[in-house]
Amino acid sequence: MTFLTLDGIVKTYGDFTAIAGLDLSVEKGEFLSLLGPSGCGKTTTLQSIAGFVQPTAGRIVLDGRDITHVRPEKRGLGIVFQSYALFPHMTVAENVSFGLEMRGVPRSERVGRVQSALDMVRLHGLGARYPKALSGGQRQRVAIARALAIRPDLLLLDEPMSNLDAKLREDMHIELRAIQRDLGITTILVTHDQVEAMTMSDRIAVMHGGRIVQIGSPFETYERPQSPFASSFLGKTNAFAGAIHTRKPRCYEVKVDNLMFHVPHEGHQFDGNVNVYLRPEKIRLAEPTEARLRGTVRMRVFLGNLWLIGIESPLGPVNVTQPNFGAPPPMEGEEVGLTWLDDDLRLLEQEVAHGHV
């Protein structure tokens, strides 16, 4: 069942178009991420849903109710802000209690609900502290508890993790996801962090230039990007510029320099100049004799769980990642062979570069 619908949302500021006709349906209980670089319109979209930005055109329908012109304080949404936006002059408990008070929840009930909201984010016993006395991670938990205490229909998360350090961020991804599942609360996350979007979301909407360019499950979006932008923004990829050579029943033969790629057919029609995409983790190092492509190791970087290997090949630089399993990869300057599965190749038309490839 569609719970939230954005119907043709447009927002312009003078000559600048922040959102250029955006349609989106969110199911009840779904966790959806709006993912994109800064300036793609994702925050403006969230602000429109929250009511802080009035769309120039379009409709927003929440649970069957048109809220396009409803004031933000009447929308009843839970919002976790990027800066957390805690009230510094109130204790943690007063912060969490504020929304309940505004809703006229009686004092006796408020105490219990504040308590359970704080327990939920594992801040038991910190109710009497002031935000200033908390760590960044704890402040964020207060912001989450405050937003959830009012039992909103919809939870909006505006880059909530961007002020946390990496380790804490990973833990929070898992924890927030678990809380969201437990409560079954419909959630929209705005982020520029693809790992964050993939870890937490049921669906990811990739935004670019004020539009959603692709929407789907994290796996689907990552595996089958539908634009050069999506394929380079979501994860890393190697792009090879070539041209369609022949169209076979099950695959395209694409000629890149003098190497022929066999790219599986996925229903799209291609012609002329195309890009072949191959993700770094889909490439295996092989003996030069059995390789499809040969090259020289230019650099190798140890990332802990992974090795990142930069290879200079006749087709240009190729990045390969390899799990830290078995012997370390060849040293810089050594000659290596590269191989891959044809099924892992993706084909897209060449586009005007967006500066992200």
Added chain:
Amino acid sequence: MATYDAERIGSSPWLLTGPAMLVFVTLLAAPLVLTGMLSLNLFSDTKGVIPVYTFANYLEVFSDDYFHEIFLRTGGMALAVTLFCVLLGVPETLIIARMHSPWRSLFLLVVLGPLLISVVVRTLGWAILLGNNGLINQVLQALGITEFPIRMMFTQFGVVLVLTHVLVPFMVIAVWASLQKLDVQVEQAGLSLGASRMTTFRRVVLPQIMPGILSGSIIVFALAASAFATPAIIGGRRLKVVATAAYDEFLGSLNWPLGAAIAVLLLIANLVIVVGCSRLAERRFKHVFE
């Protein structure tokens, strides 16, 4: 936060602040001490200043209703000016802070403008406006709102009005500084939790700019209580405040010791009120802002 290593710094802080310290001691501390000593001397019409040390001047101020009235009037007017500065300056700052690019700086300049004009010129300007034949009265009479001119010169109302105009910029600057520290998202958070705009302002924004309002009030009060030129010109010789009373003792009756005692008492009263208020404010907001 990074701290400096005391061993490495050595004596440079003393050397760097030395020149300013010297100026401060010779130009401020020394005259203050001399004034304090002068206030303990006696004065006679025939012999002038008599170099004895007694609290007679203070006793005179404390026991004379004439001085009670002056001190009370000064305190009352300073309080009224502070109140008006809060009522005018706080909304003014909030509005200016929300303005867009060219207007914001323009209006800020308009608000701060009075500080750029010499106090005497500015006050004489007000005298022209407020006089019985002044612009305001002429307009009121021309419109038929009053038949006779309303007396504004040489009244407390006039002094409070002009002092408010002069001192509002200090309130605006103080509140402006605290507004700059305010996170815009905090306001949105208040709204998202179901608080109306009014409630959000009262419960979320106001408490956070309170330190700014308080420090602005302290500055305004201190300046209003010790103001001289405005009460002298707008209030005239009869409507005395403490500063003009001290001036008159010095230059009118030539009773320097009594004038010095009045001045010292004004300084002490001001210090007690200002320090007391800021202590109170600090304690009140200690756990919130640091």
